[in-house]
Amino acid sequence: MLREDNPKGSAARLARLRGLLFGPAGKYLLVGVLSFAIDFGMLVLLYEVFGVVLWLATPIAFLVSLFANYLLQRFFTFAGTPTRGTSFIKYILLVAVNTVAASLIVSGFEAVGSSYVIGKVVSTAAMTVWNFFAYKYWVFAAREGAGLEEPAPSPAREA
DSSP: OOOOOOHHHHHHHHHHHHHHHSSHHHHHHHHHHHHHHHHHHHIIIIISSOOOOOOHHHHHHHHHHHHHHHIIIOOOOOOTOOOSSOOHHHHHHHHHHHHHHHHHHHHHHHHSSSSSHHHHHHHHHHHHHHHHHHIIIEEEEEOOTTTSSSSOOOOOOOO
């Protein structure tokens, strides 16, 4: 026997899916895929083609992709969020943490006899999760009350 779907439930599920795909999380993932392509492509180019040592090629590729990532996240993913004006400074601090983490993870995988490629994938997966929350709640966090309240009416002038 076939079950009839509840049209209201289907519409709600579709709205949630649309929100995930086209809302901040979907945009974040799209920008993340582009950033990963830049990062991974640069890493392979520097390490495999130009012979740059891995410990140097990894952070160079990572930093280039993170610069592109900041611009895309700031002006595409979180474009409507009025920030405190310190988003770039916070982003740079996060980049420093991510650069050290990526270098340690990628080099660590190679040091134990595994592929640097697997290390790169693992470091990217971990950063994908923690960066979304760091961006949303810290780097690009909305100013307190910005755009959330109606402006108070101006007091009437006395004649």
